[in-house]
Amino acid sequence: MANINGTELPDTLTGTNSADRIRGFGKEDLLYGLGGNDSIYGGEDKDTMYGAAGADRLFGENGEDDLYGDDGSDFLYGGLDKDNLHGGNGADRLFGDAGEDSLYGEAGNDILTGGSSITDTDEGSKDFLDGGAGNDRLYVGFEDTGFGGAGDDSVFGGSTDDKIYGDDEKGEIFGGADSLVGGDGNDTIYGEGDSLAGGGNDTLDGGTGDDKLYGYAGSDVLRGGDGIDYLDGGDGNDILDGGTGSSTLIGGGGLETITGGTEGDFIDGGEDNDNLSGLGGNDTIYGDYGVSESLAGNDILNGGAGDDFLDGGAGVDRIIGGAGVDLLFGGEDSETQRPRHTHRRR
Template sequence: MAHLIGGIAPWLGLDNHIFGTNDPDIIFGDPFTTGNSLGVSEIGGFLTSGQGGRDSLDGLGGNDTLFGDAWTISNQGRGGDDQLDGGAGDDTLYGDAFQIDAIDSAIVAGGNDRLSGGKGNDTLYGDGYDCLSGRGGDDWLDGGAGDDTLSGDAFSLGDFFVGGNDRLQGGEGHDKLYGDGLDQGVVESGIGGNDQLYGGSGNDFLVGDVLFSRGGSGGDDLLDGGKGNDVLYGDAEVGVDTAGGNDLLIGGTGNDQLWGDGRLTAAFAVETGADQFLFSRNSGRDEIFDFELDKDVIQIAGYGYDDFADFLPNIGNDADGNAVLQLNGTVDQVTLIGIHAADLSAANFVFAGAEFAFV
């Protein structure tokens, strides 16, 4: 049986610092009087106006569930700027609430939270699980050790939800990072935040906005796979009637697979973004699956090339006719799926010294 723990009301002028136990705990940063998922009054109900407190929650041991504020934030309620630490165990952390349904998308419903999963295989949501409308906070998520799943805002995003500008750090393990969420319903004006995703070590899966997008537009995201063999999607794996953001993708070391926008189906109405793919020394053998000659740019740093004419002898085709860029012989190379070497020009490249120059 899990322990149910809640803090004192934020209007009393005190911020809560709540510790769990070494058993499974359910912790809410603030108490509200209309009940909660367990049917218990006073703890973890609905926040409909005002703002939650600036709380600190520490799950300690056990498989814990932590909510920075309430079970539901609705109308004109707003989450506080909370710090959540899952501690040991396989924990689930919600920066603000399980569900967010603000009065309209202009309401900033989520607080600016910091979430740390700690040890174990954790699941972190910067704002909530189900965010129908409103705006997410600008959150910082750190998975820590273990195979973690991080969503900058929520699992599911609704019609008028606008994602916050979040920073996600996978840490050790094979992690899954979603800048905004996993699923986006058929939306009219949903917008992804401008997020930063860092896979860390391990074979990671990074999506700049949402895994499945149906409408709305993606944010301008930065994705860095770090060590390991990573898969990066700048916007979504599958997008329908959506507009991609202008993203920066860095595979890091290892053999990585990069999509500036996503694994898109031509039958769907999709507006792709102008993306940049960045490669430096020890980048490994990488593949780009959706390079667009009229929009996208490949930036190469640290290999000593001055310009396109200097690099041109290192461009060829593989047996399938795909362009191959040999950055350092066959050790570090990039394959452009569906692009021929003859199609490339100086307009598709930026050459830097030891550092990237974002364009």
């Protein structure tokens, strides 16, 4: 193993085709690992380092550094200050540590975390994480923004208010069955970025806090968890669970199964044939709110316990009030069930 050390001045250091240890030490160094499994340390100030071929270990240390793993399964650690980490090809592990870091997994099945470890994600400042291609695992925290990218990704939020996207923000990368977990805090979670097409079958879990979950395209599972949540399934045959708290659950297009929580929820099944249940609390449930008759479905509405308002809209609906003083509305051929309390048929 060759030991290659810089000076206190700006240096350009190049390794060999064997396993090298390269240390920049001084200011604004340019460091190349070349072949072999190299260990590269930036030292002080702003450094740029390239692992090249091999399973390399890159440490930015002090200063605003740029780290490039290139080929191989690399380990990148940003260190102090604002760093940019690029995994390149291979199954890479990227850790931002302190500072507002930007992490890009790129190709391969990567692990990205804004903090110093997967159990310490809330360390430092607001980070940006992009898994890129491959089946990636992202651990975001401290109001980070995480993009899973293409592939079947798992994205986990921290204890603060995070923004989590299953795929590319602009909808330029589609597909992938992603698992997105908000954790604590008021999180915003997107199954497919801003796109309405080409989506995968995603699982979104808001956790605790007042969360916003958007499934977009694909047959998604959305769980609000604790808190006052907003869930929008988008297109596809989705399953929505409001959890505890007074939540808003929107089905969109597709055959939806929507379940409210223990408190009063607002539920709208949207287009097609939906199965909607309020459970506890005073719920407001629409089978086809704002949907034209040509797109309305034959819905099942079940208010559950509480004083509920149920409106099936157009279509042949089955409307069940459940316990409580309920108000029921259905179409001409709809069936309403709650004989001992208020029920009406349009």
